[in-house]
Amino acid sequence: MSTAHSCFETDEGGLKTHPYIPNSEPGVRAEMLAELGVESVEEFYADIPAELRLNRPLDLPEPLVAEHDLVRHMRALLRRNTDTVETLSFLGHGIYPHHVPAVCDEVNSRSEFLTAYAGEPYEDHGRFQALFEYTSMMAELLEMDVVNVPTYDGFQATGTALRMACRHTGRARVLLSSAISADKLSKLRDFLAPDIEIVLAPVAGNGEMGDVGIDDSFAAIYLETPNVYGVVETRGRDLADLAHAHGALLVVGADPISLGVLAPPAAYGADIACGDIQSLGMHQSYGGGHAGYIATHDHEPLVAEFPSRLFGIAPTAVPGEYGFGDVFYDRTSFAHREDGKEWVGTAAALWGITAGVYLALMGPQGMREIGATILARTRYAMDALAPHVTVLHQDAIHFREFAIEAPPGLLERLRAKGIFGGVPLDDRTVLVCVTERHSIADIDRLAAAVREVMT
């Protein structure tokens, strides 16, 4: 026998019964082996050739089996972080510090949701209904009838929306505004390769997408609003008309938290809406709170292009009961492997349920109010900073973010005053984010700090 031996079969005082592993208890293990008539668990591994066996223990840190020891270790690590509650933060750029209602955390930390997976619509009826309600509330916000069970994040949602447009039109060229985050563009370049060409439209002086032209080779125009500079695009209708005149689609990236006050993309002619839902009840979580939505009208040829699951209502044997199931499952890679549309798999369902909870708490009134508060505070912050630093695109409407021209060292000097001042977009541009979490006093503090740094 090789030097590889079962950890149960050492006499060196090693681990015997681990609290996470019921059958690591030596008595039951012996009983099970005896019932199977095998000497050792080694027999289960007999098909693994000797030269592929790892003949040594893995080189890993000593375990902290006692829960208290683990807690002490983790606390020591986690204490080395300073977060955006401890430090006044104006960081955004795709990851936003919105207030997360306590009920959102309460619901998504329930064991029944947190540890469920892929059960049938009988024993997991609640998961299906909660996700159906999420897509239904998003549909009201978006004024579109079809919304997917979430994909990974807004980057993926945008990439898939553009691929959907290409498949739908049979074309392989898309026009994107350059007012898009470099990270998202990086993802799109990777995801749309090798067959889809990206053409970048210039940014106009007011921060909106510049004048553009397309021909009949384009599958889509992609417009993002608010865009990477926080600028609300005002020419959606013109761009929809332009796209449609050439048989292309208008794909609009919109943050749903803005849609209590801003027109939904469908209102100005968008064919596909997409984006991230992190703002609807998810924490920043160092990038861990993302999920992506994709929405269309109930137009069968476009519905056929969704790779994601779509949950719909179905009747049951009992009147008055809602059943649920997969709409048009035959589209998916689960049904047809590489012949399905892109792929589907585990993505971000729990964040979809959470966003549903958020929208149910907010209702139409809450969504209007939060939009109004963010619009007002963003403008307030722009006005407060304008005397001290160059605020870009001042005449445009901004939602939640705006860009400033930053002299070298600005962010470091703000940092020294206990403020994360913004996300640098390039050597001289900084993006400042203001949400409903930032009080007027917080904004005044930022403005005062900028003034001090600049004088």
Place this chain on the structure above:
Amino acid sequence: MSELAERTNKHSTGESFAEPHGQLPVRPKPPLRRFHQARWDEPIIFELSRPGRRGIAVPEPGAPEVELPEAVRRAQPPRLPELSQPHVLRHYLRLSQENLGADLNVDVGQGTCTMKYSPKVNDRFAAEVAELHPAQPVDTVQGVLEIYHRLERMLAEISGMARVSLQPGSGSAAIYANVAMIRAYHASRGEGHRDQVITTLFSHPSNAACAKTAGYEIVTLMPDADGYPDIEALKAAIGPRTAALMITNPEDTGIFNPRIKEFVDLVHSVGGLACYDQANANGILGITRARDAGFDLGHFNLHKTFSTPHACGGPAAGACGVSEALAPFLPGPVVTFDGTSYGLETPERSIGKIRPGLGVTPNIVRAYAWIMALGAEGLRAVAETAALNNNYLMSRVLRIPGTSAPWDKRRIEQVRYSWRELSEETGVHSEEIGVRAADFGVHYWTSHHPHVVPEPFTLEPTESYSKEDLDEYAAILAHVADEARRDPAFVKGAPYNQTIHKIDPTPLDDPKQWAPTWRAYVRKHLG
């Protein structure tokens, strides 16, 4: 009431328990659990709305309101439901109860999904990163970067790979990132003409689907007479067009392919890369490693093998591991460590950033804490117990008349079984047996399509279940098989003890009737 119904838990109260009350000792429990799933008969949330109610208040602007031009202003308020806070909570708690989470059941029936215990203490650690932003200066996030770095090193040791990226948001996102690295690697060597990816039927469908999305032609190896991917078919498939082999081992059948190194060597011999989908790694932790079989890259699902919760289908997390040769192509940024402090840098030929932030950080924290609670010996215990549990359950399941495990081969951590014999005898299909099994409070999954194993079901009892749990699961299957023989129509009529009754799926595939949202339902069906 039929004899059969009486023997089952179809009626959880009533005649069969009409004994005098108040007598001790309480009678012993019947052999099978008298389960009934929660049934709140809960309306759709829109039906609970009353205009004017609200669930949460929002801060006042505190500054002059901004007037919006008509072109961008929402014309009418969204028709969202209006509920007070306790009613939102109550509604969602009821829905949560109508759900069979892994914490509640002997969750061995969602085979290939590696349903294991996700320690509660790790959820607390995950919550502590809630307010961290990825653009914070690195000196303010040394703790989280250290966790990333340490987990990357651990997964590198477990897989034998040189470098690891924790950026992908799931297993399939990691598969796609691997395909993107394969593409970038070949392009960097002027070999962009390689346009085929080879995979196997019993590897997860995302291997084929992701590679296809990235522009590759897919070649699928079918199982040979022994259940292994056909090596002769591989020999015929490889050539100058081969970009990579993307393969799982053990495959979803639970069979470990002993010639795996030969597969890798064959692909290498024509200049292709070998990519390992380690979705089924739970039974081989510390036993054998990807790199030692020659793989160039691969991925783990942290929500499978490394215990992060499945969360109704995500957020999850994937880890891409690569050899030195592929390290320059990893998604960026990656965490660096200079011996004193942690930083971020983007590898030289990175495929770029593939999601916002650095990864699904709460799950990175959970996976790290899970490995720290186990160590090398504990991981070995995980693998060995998963294999022991699987072989034990297999011995129990194969005693049930009508079952089989196609191909007479050893299994590691899961088995794809078949009800072919029972189905031929009774006309009851595997899906129907699964629905009936859920009446006893357990999950059951058939398999991915196509169903090459006829009437399939796939069980994966990880290390988290006890012998008693496995006995209970096998007893439920035996009971349902017995029901199928005695009264097939009864099994076909299931479920009986669930939140809802049998669904008629017809409208789901009819564009005129389907209702993927409440809005569509109202428009099409409520006028």
